Amino acid sequence: MSVLNTVSIPDEVVMKKIYMIRGHKVMLDRDLAEIYGVKAIRLREQVKRNKERFPENFMMQLTEAEVEDMVSQNAIPSKQVLGGAFPYVFTEHGVLMLSNVLKSEKAIQMSIRIIEVFVKLREVILLHKDVSLLVEQVEKKLIKQDEKIEVLFTYLSKFIEKEEQPRTEIGFKRKGK
Template identity: 40%
Template sequence: MKVATLQSKIYEIHNLKVMLDFDLAELYEIPTKALNQAVKRNLKRFPSDFIFQLTIEEWANMRSQIVTASQEKRNIKTTPYAFTEQGVAMLSGILNSDIAINVNIAIMRTFVMIRKHAIEHKDFNEKLNVLETKYDKKFGDIYEALNYLLQNEETEKKQKERKQIGFKKQ
């Protein structure tokens, strides 16, 4: 399973990285209805921080951004379920096919990679901000001096370009 394929199926909703039921069903090669029925039969395993159903507004916003064949078949009034990383991990306990096991392993690795990248990116941004703060102050003085010199240079040019009045020395 390609990481890029999995990453394209991970969305950010409510500041959480989630996967939608129809994408998971497609990856597991089962109908979305079967996936949701399996979840409903095991609701004790899926607290609200593992799975939640999108609101109609959230779904409408997402539909304009996502283009998949499976959503075209979906009833517009029935919104998809969003599975957090823990919810996806819990699916591995209720879906026991070889495909489901392999897909879950790939998904878990993708979530770990995304989290690792986010942490590295955060460290990089913090270091960049420190450098910008440190050097902006130093360069601020240089910019101020350059602007002063440029203003003086322009003033001198204007002085030379002025038409002289009065007596000329011979």
């Protein structure tokens, strides 16, 4: 029986471990180690041994400011939870590469699962963009309609504002009136 059949991880669990850093969706080394069932130090060792497999768009090390931001904005209790040092973060491609350097069945299966979640996230973002575009188009139409209604009211108010002058009667007139 394969690990995929025995170990399942809900999408929500993975999504909660994906952060946005430097414009990339990334996962922390400690979170990946937990998912892969290895110690974080072992994961970092394998990454250091295979540094050439992890260019900057696959993996990056957080700066002090980024660690502070993560602690303050993501309900991480302290820097110690991140491993005490500046942790590494991995993009979608880095997650895939990790399965190649860790080489365990569980790491491979979990990498596939994580990539599936990244793909779903991308689809949700694209759907969100489509919905945003439609809302923007509707807003533009409403603004144009508002402008037309405003012009209509301006013309109507001009008719209402005109002072009514008494009209001279037309037709047959009697003397004395």
